[in-house]
Amino acid sequence: MISKIEEDIIQALREKDKDRLTVLRSLKSAVQYQQIELGRELEEKEIIAVLAGQVKSRQQAIELYLQGNRPELAEKETREIEIINFYLPQKMSEAEIEVEVDKAITELNASSMKDMGLVMKAMKEKLGNQADGKKLSEIVRNKLQG
Helix, strand or coil, X not given: CHHHHHHHHHHHHHHCCHHHHHHHHHXXXXXXXXXXXXXXXXXXXXXXXXXXXXXXXXXXXXXXXXXXXXXXXXXXXXXXXXXXXXXXXXXXXXXXXXXXXXXXXXXXXXXXXXXXXHHHHHHHHHHHHHCCHHHHHHHHHHHHHC
């Protein structure tokens, strides 16, 4: 994946796409920083986690910009998220998540909110970054309460 980002950096340079170039360079830098911190090459899932972290930080920035009445900066962050999402695997739909949660609840014999941690742990291991954490938590909570 890092080689794809590097290729796209070169392409963005050729096309003089400054916004895309800036985002791609920041992604490459974030991945390299994590590699230096761990002292090894990152696996694919670790790179995806770094990119997901970049999206999350930009989403937080959007919220702050909107609270501060700075829609132009929020718009810029939104465009950056779109660029990053190109490199991330597609997120699961709510219906797909519900199917997986139902399977996990059945397999784990979960019946109450006391089992939420167990179900969430199993779902995180199974789905990883394919499902939005907030949405996953919401679905598990609703299934266990109802």
